[in-house]
Every structure is written in C-alpha cells, then in structure tokens.
Amino acid sequence: MRKLLLLSNSVLHGSGYLEYAKDYVIEFFSKNGVKEILFVPYANPFSQEKYTEKVRSELNKWGYIVKGLNEADDPHSAINQAQCIFIGGGNTFLLLKLLQEKQLIEAIRNRVLNDGIPYMGSSAGTNVATVSISTTNDMPIVHCQSLEALSLVPFNINPHYLDSDPTSRHMGETRETRISEYHALTGTPPVLGLREGSFLHVRGDVATLGGLSAARLFVRGKPCEEHPVGSDLSFLFNLVDSA
Amino acid sequence: MRKLLLLSNSVLHGSGYLEYAKDYVIEFFSKNGVKEILFVPYANPFSQEKYTEKVRSELNKWGYIVKGLNEADDPHSAINQAQCIFIGGGNTFLLLKLLQEKQLIEAIRNRVLNDGIPYMGSSAGTNVATVSISTTNDMPIVHCQSLEALSLVPFNINPHYLDSDPTSRHMGETRETRISEYHALTGTPPVLGLREGSFLHVRGDVATLGGLSAARLFVRGKPCEEHPVGSDLSFLFNLVDSA
C-alpha cells in the first residue's frame, strides 16, 4: 500500500528544520515502523555531503538513523534495502536529472508502489513524487531527459504555493497565472497548490490535507477551489481531464 | 552588425503595452530603418492569434506594420524576408520548444548575426536571445529538446529580476538564491538580472543598460554587482568563466 508524506516545504519562517511538521513526520514514521531513513540529497547544487549531514543531525535528534544516498557505493542496492525514502528540497531539475541519469526512477517507484515502503518528500522531493516537474518553481539550471517524474500520485503539486499579492507592482506572472499557462495545454493533470506549512498525506488511495494552511486546487477547465486543512482529497485519484 | 533591444518586460505596472520603453523602441526601429516587424507569438499558451492581434494594434498606433509569424505559410521564408524580428513574452519553455520544433533557431541567428537585422525581445523573448533559458522564471509547462537558446549574446539574462523582500515570511528561494544555484554548476555564464522597466541595448559588441532601474550582475565565483542605468556593459562580451 502506497504511503506518502508530501510536504510543501521543510522550513517554516522562524522555525527549525521540519519542525512545523515534526508530530506528523514522527507519526508517519512510527506507524510504519521506520527506524532508518534513506535520504536523497540530489536536489542540492552546493554540497550533497553537507546536506545529508544537516538532515542526519536533525533527524538523529528525533531518534532516527539517516543514511545518505550520496554515501552509498551502489545507489540501487541502497534503495532496494531502504526501510523508507526521504527526498529533500533544492533544485527540482538537478534532482530529476540525477535520478534519471542513475536510472533510479523505476527502482524508487517499485519500492514505494509495490513494496509499500514509506516515501517522504519536501519541496523538490514532493515535485518529483508527482506526474511531472512541470509545476516546479525552480529554475532549469540543468536539462533533464524528460519532465516525467515518479508518478507516485496521478496529479501534480506546486509546493510553496504563493497567493498573489494585490499590492505588488511586479508584473511577473502570479503563481495562479503560471499554473493556468500549464492548464492551457491539453491533457495536463490537476495541480494541487500546497501552501507553506502544509502537506498531503497519502495512504493507498486516501489522501488527506494536513498542516497549517488550506490548499488551492487547479483542475484544467474548471474554476480553482480552496480545500481546508483536514480535507479528504482522495477524489484526486479519480479525476480525469475531461476538458 | 548585431542590433538587439532586450527588454526585461513589456508592461510596467500602471502603463500600457511597451509604453515605458516607447521612445527607445521607436529610436531603435528608426535608426535601423524598420517599418515592418515580424512578431513571434509562440510564447503565448492561450492564443497566438490574439497575441499577434494585440501587438499589431499597439504597434500600428506607433506607425509600424506588424506581421505575425503564426500567420506565415512558411515561417522560414517569413524570417528570411523579415526587416526586424520581435519575440514577445509568455512561457519561455513553450517558446523555445516551438522554435526548436520548427527548426527556426539557426534561421533567426543567421538573420540577426550575419544579416544584421534588428532583434527585439521582451521577457521570454529576451531569455531566448541569450545562451540558454536556464535562468527563466517560468514553469516548464512543456519539455524542450535542450535549454540552449539563440546565443545572440554570450551570457544569460534573468528578466523581471526581483529583489528579495526582507519582510517576507515566504521560504521559497529568492531570485538571487536561484541564480546562485545555477552558478553552483561549473561553466555557467554570467547572468544579468534585468529589473522591470529596464533593457539592454546591444550594437555590435557595445552593450548599454537603459530604462528605469539598475541591473544586478551575477558572475560565477564573484560577488554580485549593481550597474546603474546608462552603464556600459560591453565587458560582458569578454567575460570568461574563470571559476
């Protein structure tokens, strides 16, 4: 059974790493008997080593053992032996490119969808859990083979979803306009705008919105909708683009 | 001789289409004897037809004839006959993908760099004039063959450059951080952050910053620099990534 915790972000203004979601993260891991986490630092363009060290030192405090995929001699066997996979944020293009180059997409999908190991993603790690990275906020600092991602869920997410600021004089597209540009194209899946401090918890085909903020849902050809914290969003597994 | 007018954006808050740059645009066209403009509406995901109509109705008022590349039976011959090319904003990925699919990259480069016809770009049209679209702000709504763009200049531009807001509680990367992620990678070219209301005017190897705002220059391995309006930025043609 699919077990996912897809976080909009890892750090909330004024709080520590994953702190805002600590209770949920611990519950997610405990329920699933996780003691050891395989962390994927590929999204970090500066230093995978330092990124893994930082996450390890934080999650050690919570009582978890953290192994970095960057530290594994054989990434495939690390994935095949993992109790749980956590992909952290950074640059989504770099992350997907490395997963593609190391041919890890199918291995991760297999562990999560067939073996049912828990998957946690934050920001870019949430983007790559969806159908594609077409709704990332990141700059395309590298070129990916394709934009197709892990497809652990049949829709897209926009993490760090940001409401437009009516007082702004900046003329760059709002987040909502950017998503409407995506939905101008036929066949594009729904996009869930996850505001900072919120997350989607998925167990099988049951998806629940958690955290601190409502989410904004964009479905091609339909008006967008607000869904409050606690909403059952399981219908996202059955939505078909009818537009 | 290369003649470029690379605008950060087309619309400034509270003003009409290209209005803030009207005097410069007219001077750019007049100096180069331009009466007829070939407009490229490929960046618009909603309607190329309406986009061309809008630009035509605006530039008609200024006394120019506008042809849309979307209206040409043969885009190649339209480019080969053009007096001047103007590529408008929208989604940079969609724009580059269509230029790649229709194999227009070399044709445009040839007209601009060898025949010396004037090129004007705005926003996405400025992104594609540079080395690559790696520093676009847009979402990757479609997949491009590669991120390599027209390379009319040997550096990148970030249009709609936005300063970070110290009062913001949003934790998504600032524009400066996004560009630093790009420059974490070896061999990446300089990036000129063009704030709204500003533009780069290029004549041969002479580049001048114009408009209303200073620009922020990012060179890999160096501290970033502010350059005021009127600055001679010709040194950008000689910068080599030494980091």
Ligand SMILES: [Ca+2]
């Ligand atoms: Ca990011």
Ligand SMILES: [Ca+2]
């Ligand atoms: Ca745009």
